[in-house]
Amino acid sequence: MEKAVLEKYRKAGRIAAEVRQEIEKKIRPGLKLLDLAGMIESLTEQKGGKPAFPVNISLNEIAAHYTPSAADTRVIEPGDLVKIDIGTHVDGYIGDLAFTYCSEKSPLIDCAWKVLENAVKIIKPGVSVAEISEVIENTVKGEGLGLIVNLTGHTLDKYVFHGSPSIPNVKNESEHVFKEGDVIALEPFITETNGFVKESGVTEIYRYLMDRPVRLTEARKILALARDEYHQLPFAKRWLYKKISPVKVSLALRQLEAVGALETYPVLKEAENKKIAQAEHTIIVAEKPIVTTRLVE
Numbered sequence: 001m002e003k004a005v006l007e008k009y010r011k012a013g014r015i016a017a018e019v020r021q022e023i024e025k026k027i028r029p030g031l032k033l034l035d036l037a038g039m040i041e042s043l044t045e046q047k048g049g050k051p052a053f054p055v056n057i058s059l060n061e062i063a064a065h066y067t068p069s070a071a072d073t074r075v076i077e078p079g080d081l082v083k084i085d086i087g088t089h090v091d092g093y094i095g096d097l098a099f100t101y102c103s104e105k106s107p108l109i110d111c112a113w114k115v116l117e118n119a120v121k122i123i124k125p126g127v128s129v130a131e132i133s134e135v136i137e138n139t140v141k142g143e144g145l146g147l148i149v150n151l152t153g154h155t156l157d158k159y160v161f162h163g164s165p166s167i168p169n170v171k172n173e174s175e176h177v178f179k180e181g182d183v184i185a186l187e188p189f190i191t192e193t194n195g196f197v198k199e200s201g202v203t204e205i206y207r208y209l210m211d212r213p214v215r216l217t218e219a220r221k222i223l224a225l226a227r228d229e230y231h232q233l234p235f236a237k238r239w240l241y242k243k244i245s246p247v248k249v250s251l252a253l254r255q256l257e258a259v260g261a262l263e264t265y266p267v268l269k270e271a272e273n274k275k276i277a278q279a280e281h282t283i284i285v286a287e288k289p290i291v292t293t294r295l296v297e
């Protein structure tokens with residue numbers, strides 16, 4: 001990896017880690033999810049980064065892809081498992097970090113961090129997807145807990161936030177081997193017993209897929225923003241209200257979705273409403289792996 005590229009990955013990771021540190025001081029029951037999202041996204045920009053995706057703030061049985069809408073009134077309640085997944089980028093080089101806040105002590109959260117710690121220990125050039133997945137699953141089993149079996153870690157690349165291969169959190173046969181300089185994000189989702197997520201009907205997050213002809217001026221404007229301003233990375237519907245007349249946004253998004261110009265990210269929810277904790281770090285593969293999203297590095 002070029003030195004300049006490494007520096008950008010490090011900077012993106014450090015920004016995410018610093019945002020986490022500041023948010024951990026402020027987060028508490030009673031805080032509105034929308035205000036929390038605003039704080040996280042503006043801290044990211046103040047520190048010289050850009051959001052690589054809208055911050056995901058997923059409560060309890062919601063695993064991922066929940067970002068507050070502009071009208072969201074929900075607040076954090078005591079005991080809520082609040083998963084905060086932050087993506088930052090510097091010129092397209094991404095830091096992907098998640099942590100879970102709870103006003104009470106939670107074995108699920110402790111387990112999620114322990115899994116990451118154990119997995120990071122085996123990261124080096126030549127490690128396979130299957131080896132990483134095995135450590136993740138074994139650690140969780142050792143704690144007597146379960147995993148969301150259909151969510152995975154992933155690789156990262158310039159302006160690519162979910163590259164392949166994906167890195168399952170459960171044992172598999174993948175012989176894919178990582179090499180020096182590969183960038184991976186590991187993100188176990190911990191539950192009391194194994195579970196899986198399903199799509200719910202709600203979507204607030206979108207991503208550019210391809211140029212398609214659309215009639216509405218606002219739809220064309222959104223597509224240009226999605227392609228050029230957000231660099232084909234995911235964006236939130238609420239971000240558009242700063243630039244496009246709010247009354248037109250929903251209609252324009254529906255038009256773009258219908259013609260296949262945008263990808264949607266429906267909220268993912270545990271099928272039996274099991275509560276979930278999550279932790280995530282971004283790691284650059286090396287003899288001594290670099291955890292970009294950890295402040296001590």
Ligand code: CO
Pocket residue numbers: 096154185187280
């Ligand atoms: Co991720």
